[in-house]
Amino acid sequence: MSTASVEEIIAKLSPDDQVQIKRLLQGNPVEALEISDAAQALARDHDFEIAAFKTNSVADVTRPARKVRIAVIQNSIVLPTTAPLMDQYKAIEARVEKLIDAAAAMGANVACLQEAWTAPFFFCTREKRPWLEFAEDAREGPSAKFISRMAAKYGMVIVSPILERDSAHGQTIWNTAVVFSHTGAYIGKHRKNHIPRVGDFNESTYYFEGNTGHPVFETKFGKVAINICYGRHHPLNWMMFGLNGAEIVFNPSATVGALSEPLWSIEARNASIANSYFVGAINRVGTESFPNEFTSGDGKPAHKDFGHFYGSSYVANPDGSRTPGLSRVRDGVLVNEVDLNFCMAVKDKWCFQMTARYELYAEGLANYLKPDFQPQVVRDPSL
């Protein structure tokens, strides 16, 4: 199967057709930003993709622009899954360090890594050990120390999605995004709210639904929230981050083609439109092979890899526009410069929040939750 992305295929059209199809598919065009020599050298030397854009919006008259460069980072694992666990982690860390270096060299202010970036995405195996040894304390684990150092070094807010081991609560495991300040300090964490039970992916084998609500982290570079992976299929999850005031919501994911690729360009953008905030959609990249075979609940023979993680990370804007996506096969960093004030301007224009009739739905959901709920059905009397 072709590895070409939508953008790579569109580039084959005539310039006029490119303009028209991009307008229809991607909305108001984002502007390509010049990329520093330093960033280009990093990308070349370490073989990854870089891209930088700017979302144009009309500046507010009475308050200064709040320009922020949002970075999304996607990467493959580095060593085989048979290598010693800490060697695997260290190799990924070294790779991610270069990607964060490049984000910084492109002026990124707030960056997010992919879901469970510290490890191969082993949930398809249903093996607990040795994999759960990748789980770590959110504030004190190896990745926390590394990310804290990088955040302080570059004055960058970094969202670090990891597997968390909660020793204070009986060694429970969580799928957690940890937020580090531009000072390097730990700000807080959010635990994945919705857990898939799809084929391979009954992730509740490893951890349960999050208990941290829908926090929004107020950082130097805006109000940031995290909707982890499968939570992107849940409009209510996106909504609640919006109601709590989010301006940027990251969706760190790990998802493979056959399962979800046609959905990938839809859900983050819809969330961005419906909630008038920016979304950074991030997917891991590459194919990961495991030592022992496993089945996937799909009637097919046992196998050792789960499928191809198709990358394609991008940023969606609240006016329905979006950046192009990163590659479907290569590691990469994409930066998008935005004015956070745009969220308010879009709200003033579209009024989705004011026209939402939330009271109708608070009541509707409360009613639906009753065991004897009766759906509102009008039956054709002739049936």
Add this chain to the structure above:
Amino acid sequence: MSTASVEEIIAKLSPDDQVQIKRLLQGNPVEALEISDAAQALARDHDFEIAAFKTNSVADVTRPARKVRIAVIQNSIVLPTTAPLMDQYKAIEARVEKLIDAAAAMGANVACLQEAWTAPFFFCTREKRPWLEFAEDAREGPSAKFISRMAAKYGMVIVSPILERDSAHGQTIWNTAVVFSHTGAYIGKHRKNHIPRVGDFNESTYYFEGNTGHPVFETKFGKVAINICYGRHHPLNWMMFGLNGAEIVFNPSATVGALSEPLWSIEARNASIANSYFVGAINRVGTESFPNEFTSGDGKPAHKDFGHFYGSSYVANPDGSRTPGLSRVRDGVLVNEVDLNFCMAVKDKWCFQMTARYELYAEGLANYLKPDFQPQVVRDPSL
């Protein structure tokens, strides 16, 4: 500006590139169906587009397939808006009759027309008269008689979005979709839940938020609901139709390019994915000019037309796939054959409803509605 659709531009690519970009943009390919000579003759003689597809899905083992052909119909107005009002209506009715004839000739079982199909889309003018004379009784008005006749003639369920005049309640006006049985009988109606206040479009000049809840109409051809126009921006509106058991939700719309076109391919599909039902997305087509000039709250000079309604009607499937869209400039009918059992199969696969944690959101919304609601914000202590 080019009038080409995404599909027309993609057709210029190599066959291999077409397959790949369609897979990425439109998901599992729908199959083109053969179209009868009768339908082709109607389309040719009356100058409109026809298209027929089939969404493939694996049949259930224990229950027969519930094959239904869903039709979406888009049309322009026929006479100038200066013609006598009933002449304008009669000309549109005659045009729509041919479009329904073609839908029937393509085997359609359940069809939906565009928003306020009986009239030009005059809300941009803010003039009450003469336009509100287009409003009519939902059961007894001219369009009700016409649609009832067509529904009975073809044994087709027809959803007819009109302007309703409610004489029993002080001559109030509503934006209403009326549902007719395959027998021709009136089944019921639904009134638009969310009203835009966007530039031209403060439709609450004419009517208010609907008071009919989120009804699902149980017809011979499945459980049908209607999310009228601007309601498509509201994920909660889509959700509630889903919670009431909808299998097909129509989104009859009237929306112009500059405002919403980049959103058009996103919102109906996201609703279809999130709620595991089919969506028929319908937009009016053409540019409508009014006798008196009006402004649009955008600082631009007064003008007489609101913009180009870009058509592009399509059907979205619960697995994230979709049919191609109809033209951006021509009237048309698109039919998609589906097995309604696919909704349940997709739910069994993805489990979005079981993983939705509705109790969290019933509580979250109830809390949000309090005047002293405090958003869940974690502030960087260094700020």
